[in-house]
Amino acid sequence: MSDSTLILNAVAIERALTRIAHEIAERNESSKEVVMIGIQRGGVPLAIRLGSILSDIWDQTVPTASLDVSMHRDDLDRRFAPNVQPTDIPFDVNGKIVVLVDDVLFSGRTIRAALDALNDFGRPQCIQLAVLVDRGHRELPIKADFVGKNVPTSPSENVHVRLREMGGGEDQVVVEKAKPVME
């Protein structure tokens, strides 16, 4: 439908991730401490891909993990219970440089929850944030360190990141107009 606009295709997503990986490498000279933690669910395949590109750049394996933030959300009593995904952090985060990875940065509430959730696992040396799409409309003082693409949106629009790892067919990012609200 014409209500859906393609923002990034597969090639553009790959290019954005490659650029982000190089920015991460540039920012963090002590590559041994860097770990990637993807936020369930869209952030996880992106973290794995970024980790893979960084592993090539540094010629060493970059540890990758997944983090689910459902239990730390601030809206749990205002919605149906979210589908909880596994959190799997197979390394000690103490002293590490954690790069949190998510697909879309919107209100910032997911990132706040992720910071809380991560706190229970230890005290990283620092935490950086990488997102594929920043769509604006922040409700908290949170800013990404690495951004694939800034996409101006209206709050009622939806941004969908489709990734092949999640059974979404070809990689793409689309913006969809929200269905008209009956007044």
Added chain:
Amino acid sequence: MKTRHDKAAVEARSSPRKTEAVKPLVQQNDAAAPPKWHRKHLLDIESLTPEEIITVLDTARAFKAVGERTIKKVPALRGKTVVNLFVEPSTRTRISFELAEQRLSADIINFTAEASSLKKGETLKDTARNLEALNAGFIIIRHSASGAPHFLARVLEASVINAGDGAHEHPTQALLDVFTIREKKGKIEGLNVTILGDILYSRVARSNIWALTKLGAKVTLCGPSTLVPRVFEQMGCRVTYNVEDAIRDADIINLLRIQHERQRKSMFPSLGEYASLFGLNKARLEKTKPDALIMHPGPINRGVEIDSDIADCGRSLILEQVTNGLAVRMAVLFLVNGGRGPQEVS
């Protein structure tokens, strides 16, 4: 030209190589999919769909992982108050619920019948409404009367979780049992599960039968004929009074305690006779499949329904059931907490 180069890069990246170890992380159910649990209460297993049961089991898996961390606490129920209203005595279920609530950061009121106004003649409804007046959001109820949780769910605003009502149901026990079976066997569908012992008075048996048959297991019931009426065949179970026949092809043997406290008259001659006819001992265990596993909801009567050395052997899942019970109860509390508003937040 540049595009073609990028395309090659994409294809090169999609080869598993360094990402292989972490691949299972993304093969999960869809978080973006609409939430699958819309219930405010957990009153029984009978009314749950197979999908709802699976949702509890999947959620419990995530909560089990929380219990393996250094910090075993999450803030999901922070600021919420949970009342443990145990009108009938209970140790392990109450402790399990209590710890689950603490790990979810809830505030807890413990309420036992012996030390309460129920002894002074207050009705259950009045007791519960008084507790609700303290802004309790959740009531966990154990009661000797079947249907007590359903009654409370009708008269209260709070979420009600059934922690065992008479001989009716004990839903969290059944959920932790199927969670344990699924974890060990990788599936429920097609498994042979034998429930052995006091079926007639057992809410654990009823809830287990519902959960297991909904998920496609084949359930066999066995015990003294006075305690295993044929009427259970209507629930889709096989009934047999021959213990060797019951356990021969079983993948799981779930032993139930003889509930002396619920039996109005003697249902079998003696505990010694029960042990010799139906107790699980070494000789009987040797005739089962080598990978058959043993479960028991506890408390166990060593030497009656199970021999002491079997209760402690490697095929016994009794203590794992206790660990899993905590995760399942955290999951249930987490899910019913959400089952209130349709407001979706992105």
